[in-house]
Amino acid sequence: MPILELKHVSRHFGGLLALEDVNMIVEVGKVVGLIGPNGAGKTTMINNISGLDHPTNGEILFQGQAIHKQTPHKITQIGITRTYQNIRLFGDMTAHDNLLIGQHARGRATLLESLFFLPRYLEEERTLRQRATELLAQFGLEHVTNTLAGTLSYGDQRRLEMARALAANPKLILLDEPTAGMNPTETHELGEQILRLRAMGITILVIEHDMSLIHQVCDEVYVLNFGCMIAQGTPTEIRANPLVIEAYLGVDEDSRSPRLHT
Amino acid sequence: MGFLIDGFNQLQTWLLILLSPLNITEPVLQFMLVSAILGLSIYLTLYTGMFSLANGGFMAIGAYVSVLLTQQAGWSLSLSILTGMIVAGIIAVPIGLPVLRLRDIYLAIATIGFGEVVRIMALNFDDLVESFIKWMVQKEILFDSLISRAETSDMLDITIRDNGNVRVNFELLGGARGIKGIPVMAETWMLVLFLIIVIYFIIRLHRSRLGRAMAAIRQDEQAASNMGIDVVYVKNVVFVLSAMIAAAAGGLSGHLTRIIDPSNYGFDLVVDILAYAVLGGTQTWAGPVIGAMVLRALPETLRGFSELRGLINGLILLGAIVYLPSGLVDIKGFRGLVAYFRNNRTQRKEMVKDNANT
Incomplete structure (x- = not known):
C-alpha cells in the first residue's frame, strides 16, 4: 500500500525546470532512498512534499489524500515531518x-x-x-x-534534528542528507538509527550521497537527474544501472558508454 | 481590597521618599509605569520576530475609546478600559491579517502607516462627521431626528440660515485640541497592578505552547511551520495581544493626564517605545520594563545638570547601547563587561610591572 504518491509532479522556477513530470511511489514501512547529482531537484522535491513549496503541476497524495496545496503545519499534523540539509534547529x-x-x-x-x-x-x-x-x-x-x-557538536545537532522530526509522531519522515559531514562510524550509527525507526513502523524517504548508507538502509532507490526521474530499483540494481553511472560520472566522449564498464 | 490599597499607598509614600534624590515624583513614577506597560506590548511582538510599530495607534484607540466611555457615557474606569482593549483587539485582526505577511523593515513601515492613519482619523473625525451630517441635512435624510438630536445634545449643533446655508458643528474628539477635562480616575496602584498582571501573563505565556511557538517563529519561521505551528495564526494572536496591552496603557494614561490629543500618539511615541525595548534588551520581559523606567526617569534625574541635561542623557544612552548592545538586562553582557574591565586592569598592572622591571 502506498503511503506517499507523486503523480506527474513538476516544479518550474521561471524557465528553470527543477522537477519535470516526476512519478514516485513510497510503500508503507519502507526506507526509500532518493539520490542524484547536485542540483538534480532532490531538495525541491522534499520541499514540495513538506509544503514549504508547491508544485506547478501534478499531484502529491499522502495516504490517498491530496496534500500538494496544503500549508506546512497541516502536513505536519497529518503525519509528515522532515529534517534539513543545512541543519535548522532552534539554536x-x-x-x-x-x-x-x-x-x-x-x-x-x-x-x-x-x-x-x-x-x-x-x-x-x-x-x-x-x-x-x-x-x-x-x-x-x-x-x-x-x-x-x-x-551542540555537529553530529549531536544532526541527531537532535532527527529526534525533533520524530517528536511529532509522524508516519513518514523526510531526511535531507542526514549524514552530510559525518565520518563513516557516525554514518553507520545513523543508518542503524534509521533501521530502528523503520522497525517502529515509520516510513522514511532519505536523500543521500553516501552509497554505503543507501546499501545499509534502503529497500528501494529513486534517481533524479536534471529534475527527471531516470531510474528506480533496489540499491544493487541502481549501482549497476548505466544511466545512473552516466548521471554521476559522465560518459566517455568516444564510446558513449559508461566509463566504469570499460 | 481596601487595606491592600492602603498598604500599597504607604509603600508608595516610602518609595517616593527613597526615590526623591533621583527627582522621581509621583507623576514621573506613573509615567514610568505606563511606559513599562507599553514596553511589554512591543516586547511580545519583538519576541515573535515581528518588527511591528503599531503600538502607538492601538494606544490611541484604547485612550479615546475608554475616555469617551467614562466622560460621555459615565462608565466605570475598569469597564471602559476593558472595552478599549477589546475594541483595539478587534481592530487588530483585519490590520494584522494582511500586514503580518510583511517582514522586518517593511512590516515596520506598514505598521507606522497604521499609527498615522489612527492619528489622522482622530484629528479629522469631527470634521468628517460634520460634513456627513451637513450632507444629510441638505438631502433631508433623517432630517427631523437630526434636528431634534441637535436640540438635546451639546455635541451637535445645526443652524439653517434663511438663504438655505447649513452650518453644522460637531464636537466629540476635539480634533487637534483633543479631549479636555477628563476625570483623573487612574491611580498609581492600578498601574502597578496592571503591570504585575501583564508580567504574570507573559511569564505564563513563555511556559505555554503558544509561547514556545512564538520563540520558534522568531528563530526560523519555515522550520516552525514544519513543526506543525500555524505561523499566521500565532502571529495574529500575538499582534492582537500586543494591541490590547497598548490599548490598556492608553486608557490608563488617558485618565491620568486630564487631556489627550492626537499628537500624543504620533511617530515620536513609537520611537520611544522601540527605544525602551532596545535599551532594556528583549531577551526577557524585564528588559523593556527596566528600559522604559530608566529612559523615563533619566531626564528627571539629570535635572540638576540644567542645560547640560539633554547632552548627558544622550551620552548615557549612547554608552549603554555601545557597551551593552543586547540591553541593560543582559546577565551575560554584564559579566562580559566586568571581565573586560578586569582584564584591562590586570593588563595595565602588568605593563606597569614590566616597565618597572626594565
Missing part, C-alpha cells in the same frame, strides 16, 4: 525545548489553561516533557539536555 533553545517544539502538533492545551495551571495543561506538559526526555535518551543525547542547540 537559542535547549535541546530539550527543541523537542517540546517538535511536539507542538500533539499539544491541545490553550493559553487560558496554562495561565491558571489547569489540570489539562499540567498533565499535557508532563507527558510532553517525559517524551522529550525519552527521545533524548533514544538518540543518545541525555548529556546535552539543557545545552543550547546552537552550541
Whole structure:
C-alpha cells in the first residue's frame, strides 16, 4: 500500500525546470532512498512534499489524500515531518525545548489553561516533557539536555534534528542528507538509527550521497537527474544501472558508454 | 481590597521618599509605569520576530475609546478600559491579517502607516462627521431626528440660515485640541497592578505552547511551520495581544493626564517605545520594563545638570547601547563587561610591572 504518491509532479522556477513530470511511489514501512547529482531537484522535491513549496503541476497524495496545496503545519499534523540539509534547529533553545517544539502538533492545551495551571495543561506538559526526555535518551543525547542547540557538536545537532522530526509522531519522515559531514562510524550509527525507526513502523524517504548508507538502509532507490526521474530499483540494481553511472560520472566522449564498464 | 490599597499607598509614600534624590515624583513614577506597560506590548511582538510599530495607534484607540466611555457615557474606569482593549483587539485582526505577511523593515513601515492613519482619523473625525451630517441635512435624510438630536445634545449643533446655508458643528474628539477635562480616575496602584498582571501573563505565556511557538517563529519561521505551528495564526494572536496591552496603557494614561490629543500618539511615541525595548534588551520581559523606567526617569534625574541635561542623557544612552548592545538586562553582557574591565586592569598592572622591571 502506498503511503506517499507523486503523480506527474513538476516544479518550474521561471524557465528553470527543477522537477519535470516526476512519478514516485513510497510503500508503507519502507526506507526509500532518493539520490542524484547536485542540483538534480532532490531538495525541491522534499520541499514540495513538506509544503514549504508547491508544485506547478501534478499531484502529491499522502495516504490517498491530496496534500500538494496544503500549508506546512497541516502536513505536519497529518503525519509528515522532515529534517534539513543545512541543519535548522532552534539554536537559542535547549535541546530539550527543541523537542517540546517538535511536539507542538500533539499539544491541545490553550493559553487560558496554562495561565491558571489547569489540570489539562499540567498533565499535557508532563507527558510532553517525559517524551522529550525519552527521545533524548533514544538518540543518545541525555548529556546535552539543557545545552543550547546552537552550541551542540555537529553530529549531536544532526541527531537532535532527527529526534525533533520524530517528536511529532509522524508516519513518514523526510531526511535531507542526514549524514552530510559525518565520518563513516557516525554514518553507520545513523543508518542503524534509521533501521530502528523503520522497525517502529515509520516510513522514511532519505536523500543521500553516501552509497554505503543507501546499501545499509534502503529497500528501494529513486534517481533524479536534471529534475527527471531516470531510474528506480533496489540499491544493487541502481549501482549497476548505466544511466545512473552516466548521471554521476559522465560518459566517455568516444564510446558513449559508461566509463566504469570499460 | 481596601487595606491592600492602603498598604500599597504607604509603600508608595516610602518609595517616593527613597526615590526623591533621583527627582522621581509621583507623576514621573506613573509615567514610568505606563511606559513599562507599553514596553511589554512591543516586547511580545519583538519576541515573535515581528518588527511591528503599531503600538502607538492601538494606544490611541484604547485612550479615546475608554475616555469617551467614562466622560460621555459615565462608565466605570475598569469597564471602559476593558472595552478599549477589546475594541483595539478587534481592530487588530483585519490590520494584522494582511500586514503580518510583511517582514522586518517593511512590516515596520506598514505598521507606522497604521499609527498615522489612527492619528489622522482622530484629528479629522469631527470634521468628517460634520460634513456627513451637513450632507444629510441638505438631502433631508433623517432630517427631523437630526434636528431634534441637535436640540438635546451639546455635541451637535445645526443652524439653517434663511438663504438655505447649513452650518453644522460637531464636537466629540476635539480634533487637534483633543479631549479636555477628563476625570483623573487612574491611580498609581492600578498601574502597578496592571503591570504585575501583564508580567504574570507573559511569564505564563513563555511556559505555554503558544509561547514556545512564538520563540520558534522568531528563530526560523519555515522550520516552525514544519513543526506543525500555524505561523499566521500565532502571529495574529500575538499582534492582537500586543494591541490590547497598548490599548490598556492608553486608557490608563488617558485618565491620568486630564487631556489627550492626537499628537500624543504620533511617530515620536513609537520611537520611544522601540527605544525602551532596545535599551532594556528583549531577551526577557524585564528588559523593556527596566528600559522604559530608566529612559523615563533619566531626564528627571539629570535635572540638576540644567542645560547640560539633554547632552548627558544622550551620552548615557549612547554608552549603554555601545557597551551593552543586547540591553541593560543582559546577565551575560554584564559579566562580559566586568571581565573586560578586569582584564584591562590586570593588563595595565602588568605593563606597569614590566616597565618597572626594565
